[in-house]
Amino acid sequence: MHPAFSVIFLTTLIGAGQGLFLAMVTGQLYAIARFLPVQADRFYAVGSLVALILLLAGLASSFFHLGRPERAWRAAAKWRTSWLSREVIVLPIVMALVFAYGIAHWMAWTQPLFRVGESLQVDATLLLGLLGTLASFALFVCTAMIYAGVKFLQEWHTPLTVVNFTFLGAASGFMLAAAYSAYIGNPLVTFFGTWAVILTLVGLISRLAHLSRNAHLKHKSSVQTAIGVRHTAVVQKAQGATGGSFNTREFFHGRSESTAGTVRLVFLVLVFPVPILLIGAAYVTASPTLPILAFVAQYVGLMAERWSFFAEARHPQNLYYQSVA
């Protein structure tokens, strides 16, 4: 597949936004459980604002993917069948909840609304946080299922796609939370950093599993099934156009295999070991900048990861576009 930068930005930006939001809510939950010191509302509010900005940037980026962005509103119509439609619905819900969560903190709407059990006082922030969490997970699923749901793209058509999107998005969000904490000198940097490392490691396992799966993937379609001729040697000569077509532009990454290999190596380094080492180093040196570097490295790595994700996928239609003559 041709990696579209609009989609690369969309998925990585909203992934980081969702992750950051999840980090905020996680922080709040830990504080409620008294595992962590209580933070000022402003901390959550600013965190939510950053998450919201990322979500908005992702949304903005997604418009560049559309041929007719002015009609984007129509995309909500087919939520019963289309994961894209579902994403289009869930994304604003997440943004609304993140916004509300941030506002609730900013406005300090922390008066308990009701109480659960002995000690859990539920206020608006917690309620919105939990709802937002659910919505964020739903959004991870919707976003990932856009890709995982296309059965023809066998490289994508696996639960691992959902797992990757979720863990890598969450990891980058927690990494950002760590960076954010480090930036404002908040001690939560360790907490978020640790979670980011854990999520990154889970993401590593899942992404490696995905790579290994794809390396051994047996494609259902072959040039034989594509044209219905049984023979061991079937080779395309002409595709009916010599100047290219939508089919050659949309479904091929157009780079050499070595470039694709390099990009894969880059993301494997930037997404996983580099941020982990940087966070580790930050523990030791208590540097306020290393977590920021860790996030930046991981985010750049994730863009490469998403590029690679597209480039890896071999669409069966490509069987019809192998040669020009």
Next chain:
Amino acid sequence: MTQLALVIDLNVCVGCHACVTSCKEWNTSGWAGPMVDQNPYDGSPTGTFFNRVQTFEVGVYPKTETVHFPKSCLHCEEPPCVPVCPTGASYKRPDNGVVLVDYDKCIGCKYCSWACPYGARELDEQQQVMKKCTLCIDRITDAKLSDRDRRPACVLACPTSARLFGDVHDPDSEVSIAIRERGGYQLMPEWGTKPANHYLPRRKTVMHIDQDELTRVDNPLRKEDLTTYTGEETLDDVAW
């Protein structure tokens, strides 16, 4: 339910591209048009076509077969491109099974093209909406046209009549009979898309000649005196 479709006979397709340009010609000025061209007179010319003819080689020299392979939307009975469309722009007509795109609803997200294993959909790069074969819906439903003309442009054009058109759900239609009797098959059956369009395979006529058939009683050589005597000496002259 009616399911209109094409049946493409690879046994006679010579790869002349008549279906390709007759399609473009009809549709660019029709309901589904325009069919835009980019760099029409410059480097890497490219444009929207609903139908392409491709060429494949099967086997190794000298046992090579050259297969010309026309490819357009297969109007699947389970069209995977339709449910993924977020706007409902892609739809399958309930009355005749033709899969269409409503350009006014299309947002150009290209998701439907990802969900088509056949590469049958092509984005109009200027108008940024998805376009595809309509089976010439504006011809086949136009009551003002004669019966003969109420067929897709590619079918009318095809010089080898390699393109049959009809209702594959009607067991007595020309297309159903062809599929049934001439080994009609679907592309990429592994995906369960149930393409309505079918392809008919190559068929070979072989001749067997028995050695006995070569010489016959009426062999014209018998009418010739194949051993002319020109006065040279023979055993007749010297033996007794």
Next chain:
Amino acid sequence: MQDPVAYSDSLVGRVEVKETTCYMCACRCGIRVHLRDGEVRYIDGNPNHPLNKGVICAKGSSGIMKQYSPGRITQPLRRKAGAERGASEFEVISWDEAFGMLTERLAKLRAEDPKKFALFTGRDQMQALTGMFAKQFGTPNYAAHGGFCSVNMAAGLIYTIGGSFWEFGGPDLERAKLFVMIGTAEDHHSNPLKIDIAAFKRRGGRFISVNPIRTGYSAIADEWVPIKPGTDGALLLAIVNEIIKQGLYDREFLVQYTNSAELVIDDPTRDNHGLFYRAEMHIEEGCFDPQNKLWWDRELNIPISTHTPGVEPRLMGSYTLDDGTPVKPAFQLLKERVEQYTAEWAAPITGIPAETIRRLAHEMGVTARDQKIELPITWTDCWDNEHNSVTGNPVAFHAMRGMAAHSNGFQTIRALGILMTVLGTIDRPGGFRHKAPYPRPIPPCPKPPHGPEAVQPNTPLDGMPLGWPAKPEDLFVDADGEAVRIDKAFSWEYPLSVHGLMHNVITNAWRGDPYPIDTLLLFMANMAWNSSMNTSEVRKMLVDKQPNGEYKIPFLVVCDTFASETVAFADLVLPDTSYLERHDALSMLDRPISEFDGPVDAVRIPVLPPKGECKPFQDVLVELGSRLKLPAFTNADGSRKYRDYPDLIVNYETSPGSGIGFLAGWRGKSGDQFLKGEPNPRQWEMYAQNGCVFHHELPRSYQYMRNWNKGYLHWARAHGMIRYAEPIGLHLYSEVLQKFRLAAQGKWPGRQPPERLRQRVETYFDPLPFYYDPLETQVTDPRRYPLNALTQRPMAMYHSWDSQNAWLRQIHSHNYLFLNPRVGLENGFGDGDWIWVESPHGRVRCMCRFSEAVEPGTVWTWNAIGKAAGAWGLGANADESRKGFLLNHVIAEELPPSAAGDHLSNSDPITGQAAWFDVRVRVYKAAPGEEKITSPQFKPMPRLPGQEKPRGKWQAYVAGAFGKKS
């Protein structure tokens, strides 16, 4: 969006349908042009047309993009004063100025020396008119493109069976059981053949393709027999040998309808050796074959008049006549000839296993013999025998340029004609069928002028510019036996060059050999590009000057619809119309579109007004003819005879009162006659009412065996199609060729070739087909140039015509050299690499594409996809010039100097057919640092005045409008 079911074209605008005839190639299908609000919206096949029956090809379906192409020329142009020729610097002039210039110049030439004016045309379909103009002008220097197209096919078969493929005849696939196609044949008669092949295959017929390459029609063959290019003759002769050896020939057919049983004088010491023994009896003079020859009676063992009722002659043996003349039946000579051509002999030459060759022979022979067709059609032959049925041997063949474009093509095609003949398939059901006006006498009656005296100032040419020599006296040579025509056609160099040698005109005119000319008028022929061999050099000749600064070809006029490469070299450019903007007559006088069942001709009628100042070339000729006061265009009182071309078409008669004109349909004052009849002033109207086509279906009894069908021949004579209602016996043995050979041997009482050409004429004018290596192969080191290089025309393009077509060029915007992967392996390059293709004459750089569908000794590419930068309205960076290439640069137009001459054309020594496919090449990888564009490159041709501006990045055509947004 509107519900498509509620949509109808007729609700969008005012819909009109106009019928005319296609011209996207030379096939001439009937089309319906659908207009919406006066603009072309759709062009489809005319379902009522006998030729295409409603179908249409890729080109025909893209006529819109030809009509609206920005490559069109719209104004008469004159090379700017002081501008160099070839720089494409022009100024717009009026038609009046253009005609003024031309009339002044041509009138002077006509008064001084008419042959200083040369008119050569491309695939124009109006040779009846252009030829008439040349004859009226008085110049012998006229021909159309046939010499570089397929003249071997026309001549080889017409000199053998009195007809040929495409317009003249073809395979009867409706009844054939076995169809054998040899070589590239996709380039002609495309839609009808596609229709027929498909129907043939559906009926279960067996289709064998013999071709170095498997593309096009060969793709759907039941069997592909790869063959080395130029060796078809070896294959055919081996097949004929096997068929004779096995007794698989049709004896009765050979005896009755061919010269097989006729006795040939067989004594090399005699001057009449190799001629038929002719009995003394009264014969009428004429161009037909008199029936004064002898058979050898099998029963009585005596010579006897041919076709004596009840007599069965010998086909074999050798005999002595009473006067002591040793004779042999022609068939015996054929048998002796082919005995050397065994399957084992042919196998290494052709690359086809001997077993396969024998099997092919058996398949043909057994099918012909055992699957006989008998139709209950009564007919009478020329000897008054009544037949209750028409029988046929259902083996059909087709071949075109693949076989023709070799320097051994004529003899190869003779071999094909003979194979078709021994199988008994000529004008019989399931075999080869003629199309009116064929069959014609062997050879047809018209003859070229006989000497330089035929060319006189201010006088029409004495004779036809083109004709069919039957003996040395028919050649067009001077007292020294040297050429009179600029292309040296009908000279001893190429005696039977019945279509001329357009491919040598520029080289000869540049060299001044046999003489310099003044004005060269080229119509629709891209001689500065794909229609010339040795293109790079020809482009230099066009701009080459005398020491005095004059161009060696002083004045070049080009008439074309598009800004072709040749237009750049013109001194005067005349903008032609598109095919949708003009009248045309596809005439019985030229090459009509007849069907097996009877004559068909057709017309074009304009559906759109001419673009800009475009003027149909026919009107240009009528205007020029009138201004020059050429007799045929002028009344007795000196006034102009014809208003314009449509007027000429209706009112012209071949001679006053002949009743024969350009169009055969709706003749006579009221339009109730056909083929012959008075001019009908409403003839165009009647064609328009009838789909622009006239089809006369012959009675069933006239549809077969026409060479010998008394009823048909008399009907044809009565309707002015042939001069003699005499039988047209098939020339299994060609006495015509033998006459030229005798002349070369010094045994002919009349004209004899110049000394240098004696051996050449003696060698190639063999009355029986023989195999020889193509001339270029004979003089090329096969180790250095191990490969044959071929071109083919893709079905979506017609030669160079379609690169200006926005739709068609997307299918083929550039081309590759196809070669077997083995060739790449041996030469160290991979699929898609940039390589050089080098012949002894030049080299081109291109990209390669591996293919398993090509014989390993052959490389090939699509013809004329490559274009010179900027030509045809394309951008200077178009794929056609950056990635496309033209193979012509490596093909020479002349052979290396030899004893026979220093400047012999690279052509068939008999017909002058351009030997495009003889070229031998080697291939090697381009160096790593080389630019990744094709070579050679030429300075981009600028846009011409009057040419439309480039249309920009986007083109969204909707019924005449561009760039409509949804």
